[in-house]
Amino acid sequence: MPSDTPQPDFVLVRPQMGENIxxxxxxxxxxxxxxMRLVVPRDGWPNSSAVAMASGAGRVLDEARLMGDVAEAVADCHYVMATTARARGLTKPVLSPERAMQVAAERIAAGEKVAVLFGPERAGLENEDVSKANAIINVPVNPAFPSLNLAQCVLLTGYEWRRAQGGITPERVDMARADWAEQIEVEKLAEHYETRLEDAGFFFPEHKAQGMRTNLRNMWSRMPLTRADVQMLHGVLRQMVRWKERGD
Structure with missing residues (x-):
């Protein structure tokens, strides 16, 4: 059985190649x-080429529902969206994929069933198919080459669905078995460098010394240091001092 997770139904209308399914x-x-719902796949169903290409996603194919036409595929749905590169002269709301999946999420949260239609590979959805939809999803692609592969369109729409669910973190740092350094550790590192730089005569001339120390402290505070980074920087300075003393 498909999962109980609230989600739209993706309807592949007359898909031509099992590999694309x-x-x-x-x-x-x-x-x-x-x-997944399948409307009259050209090469019949089930399809061994589809199974081979699914590679790990066979459960989606196992539970796919075979439909006789678009009307049957969306009969139990409250809201239907059709993916197409052209409005085809029909007066309908035209949504970006991002907005479309936001609308889908809102309607599904309200208890509605939502379907998204994807057309066949060669020419996309026909006007008769699109006429059954409440809205059009239009991807802002290059107008000189608007055709999207079926799986690409499904992937893009699925990604926007995930975004609408808040399931994508815009930015993160993978810590690679490290912890961020605490302020006291960064402070000790700054003191270590200031002490050694003082010994080396770095803070010169005297009237600029305090400003140089402030800039150095500011540099450390801007750096997102891990504990491993701090330990390494302590080691770098210790080794440089040892090297200098051996040279003397």
Whole structure:
């Protein structure tokens, strides 16, 4: 059975190649989506090429629902969006993928069932398909080359769904088995360097010395140092001092 996680149903309309169905399944499962509906796949269903391409996302294919036409595929849905590069002369809201998945998230949270239509590889959705949708999803691609591969479009939409769920952290630092240095550790490092630089006559001339010390402290405070970094910088300075003393 598909998971109970609230999510839109992705409807592949008349997909032509089993490989693209499998790739779409992988793209869906990358973002935790597992509700696929298939409308009249050209090469029939099940499809061994789709299974081979799915590679780890077979559960999506196992639970995929085979439909006779688009009307049947969306019959139980409250809101339907169609992915297409062209509005095709139909008056409908046209949403970016980001906004579309925000709308999907809002409606699903309110208890509605949402479906997203993806067209066949060669020419995309037909007007009759799009006419059954409440809104259009339009990807801002190069107008000179607007065609997207089926799996690419599924992947992009799945990513925006994940973003709408707050499941993507904009930035992080992988600590690689290290902890951030505490302020006292950075302070001790600054004192170590100031002491050795003082011995070396670095703070000269005297009337600029305090400003140089302040700039040095400011530099340390700007650096995101780990405890390993602090230990290494202490070691660097100790070794340089030993090297100088041996040279003397």
């Amino acid at each position: 499998g790739a779409a399944a992988r793209a869906m499962w990358n973002f935790g989506l597992d509700r």
